[in-house]
């Protein structure tokens with residue numbers, strides 16, 4: 001595994017928790033809610049199971065699994081949360097462990113939190129952990145085996 005100071009490796013190892021817990025482990029990735037305060041219920045992160053710097057450094061198997069997995073999660077976010085749209089971001093300036101942000105946009109999402117604005121949330125925008133956990137679990141249910 002990666003170095004002990006990697007918060008993503010800690011999360012995968014169960015040493016950190018996020019609202020709703022780990023929602024899915026598949027294709028070399030773990031799906032979970034954003035690790036930290038969030039202004040958007042259902043803001044999820046796909047984190048590579050193996051510590052590597054970026055999407056460019058994924059194993060071939062994980063790279064091949066990524067597209068279908070992203071599509072499946074986005075569809076679950078749209079259906080389970082009635083999201084109008086889902087943004088996909090790969091930034092990686094702060095957390096040096098490959099991950100993608102999948103951020104729903106709702107009809108009610110204020111303009112300043114749309115698009116990359118979700119990263120500029122103010123303290124009053126942050127949602128309660130219970131609400132974040134509930135949204136994450138709804139997506140997990142939609143992703144459960146046997147569901148379309």
Ligand SMILES: [Zn+2]
Pocket residue numbers: 002003006007008009010050051052096097
């Ligand atoms: Zn790591």
